[in-house]
Amino acid sequence: MHDFTIPVGPQHSSMKEPMCLRVKLDGNTxxxxxxxxxxxxxxxxxxxxxxxxxxALYIAEHTCGICSFTHSLCFIRAVEGMLNINAxxxxxxxxxxxxxxxxxxxxxxxFGFAMHEIGFDTLFQYAMRExxxxxxxxxxxxxxxxHHSFNKIGSVRYDLTSGDKIFILEKIKEVENKLPLYxxxxxxxxxxxxxxxxxxxxxxxEAKKFGLVGPFARGSGVKIDVRKDDxxxxxxxxxxxxxxxxGGDAFARLIVRLREIEESIKIVKQMIKALGDEPIxxxxxxxxxxxxxxxxxxxxxxxxxxxxYRIENSLVTRGxxxxxxxxxxxxxxxxxxGKTIGDIPVILSSLDPCFGCMxxxxxxxxxxxxxxxxxxxxxxxx
Amino acid sequence: xxxxxxxxxxxxxxxIIPFAVLMDGVRRKAVARMQNRVGPPIWQPFFDxxxxxxxxxxxxxxxxxxxxxxxxxxxxxxxxALFVFIPLKVVSFKYxxxxxxxxxxxxxxxxxxxxxxxxxxxxxIASMRELxxxxxxxxxxxxxxxxxxxxxxxTSLAGxxxxxxxxxxxxAAVCFFYVMLTETRTxxxxxxxxSPEIMAGAESEFSGKGLMxxxxxxxxxxxFFAMLSVALFFGYFNLLAFLSLTILIVLxxxxxxxxxxxxxxxxxxxxLIFVFIFALIEFIRIRFIVW
Numbered sequence: 001m002h003d004f005t006i007p008v009g010p011q012h013s014s015m016k017e018p019m020c021l022r023v024k025l026d027g028n029t030x031x032x033x034x035x036x037x038x039x040x041x042x043x044x045x046x047x048x049x050x051x052x053x054x055x056a057l058y059i060a061e062h063t064c065g066i067c068s069f070t071h072s073l074c075f076i077r078a079v080e081g082m083l084n085i086n087a088x089x090x091x092x093x094x095x096x097x098x099x100x101x102x103x104x105x106x107x108x109x110x111f112g113f114a115m116h117e118i119g120f121d122t123l124f125q126y127a128m129r130e131x132x133x134x135x136x137x138x139x140x141x142x143x144x145x146x147h148h149s150f151n152k153i154g155s156v157r158y159d160l161t162s163g164d165k166i167f168i169l170e171k172i173k174e175v176e177n178k179l180p181l182y183x184x185x186x187x188x189x190x191x192x193x194x195x196x197x198x199x200x201x202x203x204x205x206e207a208k209k210f211g212l213v214g215p216f217a218r219g220s221g222v223k224i225d226v227r228k229d230d231x232x233x234x235x236x237x238x239x240x241x242x243x244x245x246x247g248g249d250a251f252a253r254l255i256v257r258l259r260e261i262e263e264s265i266k267i268v269k270q271m272i273k274a275l276g277d278e279p280i281x282x283x284x285x286x287x288x289x290x291x292x293x294x295x296x297x298x299x300x301x302x303x304x305x306x307x308x309y310r311i312e313n314s315l316v317t318r319g320x321x322x323x324x325x326x327x328x329x330x331x332x333x334x335x336x337x338g339k340t341i342g343d344i345p346v347i348l349s350s351l352d353p354c355f356g357c358m359x360x361x362x363x364x365x366x367x368x369x370x371x372x373x374x375x376x377x378x379x380x381x382x
Numbered sequence: 383x384x385x386x387x388x389x390x391x392x393x394x395x396x397x398i399i400p401f402a403v404l405m406d407g408v409r410r411k412a413v414a415r416m417q418n419r420v421g422p423p424i425w426q427p428f429f430d431x432x433x434x435x436x437x438x439x440x441x442x443x444x445x446x447x448x449x450x451x452x453x454x455x456x457x458x459x460x461x462x463a464l465f466v467f468i469p470l471k472v473v474s475f476k477y478x479x480x481x482x483x484x485x486x487x488x489x490x491x492x493x494x495x496x497x498x499x500x501x502x503x504x505x506x507i508a509s510m511r512e513l514x515x516x517x518x519x520x521x522x523x524x525x526x527x528x529x530x531x532x533x534x535x536x537t538s539l540a541g542x543x544x545x546x547x548x549x550x551x552x553x554a555a556v557c558f559f560y561v562m563l564t565e566t567r568t569x570x571x572x573x574x575x576x577s578p579e580i581m582a583g584a585e586s587e588f589s590g591k592g593l594m595x596x597x598x599x600x601x602x603x604x605x606f607f608a609m610l611s612v613a614l615f616f617g618y619f620n621l622l623a624f625l626s627l628t629i630l631i632v633l634x635x636x637x638x639x640x641x642x643x644x645x646x647x648x649x650x651x652x653x654l655i656f657v658f659i660f661a662l663i664e665f666i667r668i669r670f671i672v673w
Contacts, residue, residue: 006503014578028510028647117578119569119644125417191570191643341507342646345578 006341010039014117014345017355023336023344030344033336035329041359048309048319053079053287056316058149060307063321064357065146066109069102070300071321072151074307077232077296082289082311085154090276092234094156097168097271098142099233099298100264104175105134106301107215107257107264110352111182114254117345118195123185130178133171140167152283159280165272172265182258196251200335200347203248210331214303214324215260216351218244219253226299237274238267250350257352289314300324302352325351326358383475384540391470398465399598402605403427408629409604409636416640427601434594444501444587453496454588454595460489461599464606467539468613469624474540479531482539483524486565489603490516493574496596497584508583511647512574518654519564525661526558530614533668545617553664555615560657562607567600568635570645571654608632 004025010018018039024032044063048056057079061072073095080087087095112127135145141164142148142157150157160168186192202212207220217224225242227235243259245252295308303324310318328351335347407424414421444450466472467482490512497509531537533551534544548555564571575583588596608631609624616627645653 004503004506006507013581115643119572119576119578120642122417122640125419129418189643191645194645194649195643340646340648342573342576342579342648 008344014348015353016113017353019353019355021332021344021348023341025341028340030336030339030341033333035332037329037355038359040356042356045319045321045360048316051316052314053153053289053311053316056309056319057151057153060319060321061147061149061151063323064300064354066106066354067102067300067302067305067357068147069098069150070298070305071307072148073099073233074296074298074305075309076151076153077298078294078307078309079153079287079296079311081296082292082294082309083153083287087154087233088278088281089234089274090159090278091154091156091280093271093274094160094280095151095233096235096238097160097268098138098148098150100267100271101134101137101168101172103264103301104172104261104268105131105138107261108134108175110257110301110349111254114346114349117349118192120192123182126178127182130175133174137168137171140164153287155281155283157283160275165275168268168272172268175261176265179258179262186254186258193251195342195346196254196350197247197249199250199339199343200350201247201249202331202335206334207248210334211327212303212331213327214300214352215243215253215256216303216324216328218242219256219350220248221246224304226297226304230297232296232298234271234274238270240264240267250346253350287314302354303328321357321360323354323357325354326360329353329358383473385473387472391472394470395465395472398470398605399462399602400428402602403431403598405605405608405629405632406601409632409639412633412636413640416637427597431594431598434597435591437590439590439592442501442587442589444499447499447501449495449499450501450587451592453492453499454592454599457489457492457496458595458599458602460485460492461602461606464489465602468542468606469609469618471540474538476537478538478540479527483520483527486523487516487520489599490520493584496588500584500587502584502587504580504582505584505587507580508574511580511583514647514651515564515571515574515654518651518658519561522557522654522658522661523561525658525665526554526561527614529554529661529665529668532665542613543618545619546615547617548615551615551664551668553660553667555611557657557661557664558611558614560654562611562635563638564650564654566604566607566635568639570642571650572644573647573650576644604632604635608635 006023006025008021008023009015010020020036020039022034023030044059048059051059057072057075060075061068063071108127108131112124112131115123115127138148139145141160142150202220204221207217207222212220212222213224221244223242223244226232228242240263243256243263245256289311291312293310295306297304297306300323305324306322308320309316332348332351336344339347404424406427407422410426411421411424439445464482464485467478494509494512497505497512529551530547534541536542560571567575575585585593585596605628608628611631612624612627618624
């Protein structure tokens with residue numbers, strides 16, 4: 001086969017969101033790869049501007065459709081820091097329960113898609129079935145399946161009833177019972193090993209050099225987790241293991257995520273035990289905040305979420321959102337070089353990319369600011 | 383040459399097409415049940431094919447290529463021609479198995495040509511993959527057929543009247559199963575049309591009637607291989623047993639599809655080389671050790 005370049009995207013069956021990856025091939029081997037992003041840019045930071053804090057909370061939550069709660073938690077952490085509010089223990093516990101359930105659902109979703117990429121549709125369907133249990137829990141405790149709108153400044157929207165507690169325990173038990181099956185399938189299936197082991201290797205030194213975060217870094221043995229490094233909400237009381245694997249390949253990342261599901265279930269159980277009977281406080285009706293700046297960071301399922309906000313006269317004048325994919329995506333061309341076409345979906349999925357969350361645009365040209373209309377921007381840079 | 387045509391065989395030949403489509407429906411349903419889904423009704427492939435037949439072809443640049451237009455019907459005709467030898471046995475002559483092997487190779491070659499004509503880089507990659515694997519699985523198929531013929535001392539497919547060859551030639555049966563997995567594009571050997579990697583190869587460029595012919599040919603091939611494996615390794619007792627065993631083989635393929643994932647092309651090639659060596663061992667064994 002002579003040399004040629006193939007487009008992987010913007011519309012490609014190995015990606016659920018649009019991203020253009022051009023791959024230069026020499027026979028079956030990739031010699032070069034480069035990316036072009038910007039297909040799902042929504043101007044989220046611009047939308048946040050000139051909104052009241054209460055409104056901005058819901059916009060910040062809509063950054064991601066999978067880990068929406070962690071974005072609202074990040075916002076809350078920033079704003080509560082500015083207001084010097086310490087939420088009561090029960091509120092923090094409820095936040096941890098929701099955040100951990102979200103991690104379970106996100107990892108199950110990822111596990112399904114990763115298996116689908118290598119042609120194992122049965123595990124994909126099974127993972128979707130388990131994920132449905134978690135979504136049912138969300139529907140019951142927050143009222144919504146995806147965008148929960150559960151967080152309020154200084155409080156949460158609903159309290160848990162005793163029925164809810166039993167319901168959560170039942171549903172996570174269902175997931176917990178099925179996990180050994182996935183572990184045994186993944187660790188015993190020779191074809192999965194052939195596809196995942198030694199694919200997309202990144203060692204600990206390189207992982208630190210690229211500044212990787214989340215399960216992607218933990219798969220390379222980097223001990224990085226905001227829940228441990230900078231505990232927020234009720235994570236100080238939670239007893240859980242920081243899961244790391246030494247392999248640094250796609251298989252190690254798979255094992256890290258599966259083990260994290262176990263750990264998350266453990267945390268949810270502990271938190272349900274720690275729930276007190278006192279009522280949750282009523283959310284603040286309005287917030288008056290003079291000029292202030294603050295940031296918040298939380299551990300989303302994919303890694304560290306970072307939000308920065310500047311507030312002037314109770315209005316958000318600048319919002320900066322950094323999602324984990326934004327950091328991790330830069331490593332893709334490096335990982336693809338020297339691999340074959342069959343490895344592209346495996347490497348891409350092992351990153352767990354979420355392009356809708358990470359699309360940010362900075363146009364710097366000759367040190368001068370360049371202002372473009374939407375059409376001009378698309379024409380020039382998309 | 384022995385030409386045996388009668389009304390029953392003509393009716394049988396006409397009934398094979400709906401039977402093959404139904405078999406695909408059965409496979410889909412079985413896979414869906416294994417995957418914890420309800421799945422489509424077993425007659426869903428009929429609706430799919432009718433819908434594709436009614437659809438207009440897309441305005442692709444490849445439409446200008448004459449190969450792109452004529453290959454799908456040719457592919458279907460070649461697949462239909464396979465049924466003339468097994469199970470209907472309309473035509474039989476000395477060394478007719480060579481023609482069967484040739485027809486299968488022709489079918490693969492047509493697929494390669496269609497992929498090249500599709501004017502898509504993914505199609506080109508698919509055709510390269512098909513060519514790479516073809517070298518292995520067509521050779522294995524030829525060796526397995528030769529093994530059977532030499533073992534039973536026959537010269538024509540019509541002479542295949544022995545039953546339970548599965549017990550006498552187990553390694554050949556396993557090798558044939560691998561060929562069947564590759565030919566029917568079942569995991570772990572469906573690398574030719576791996577959709578997350580190369581967008582289902584050549585097929586993504588076809589639309590309308592062309593795609594319908596390709597889909598139908600794929601369904602026919604699934605049934606043909608199921609029937610061929612029954613005829614070669616189980617034997618023909620009566621029509622009911624034959625069809626039941628065919629359905630069982632189709633279900634086995636569905637089970638394989640549901641419980642494994644896909645090899646990369648180089649891995650698949652390496653595995654098939656092992657299978658090739660085993661097929662050769664079986665071919666040599668029958669001359670010295672017979673049970």
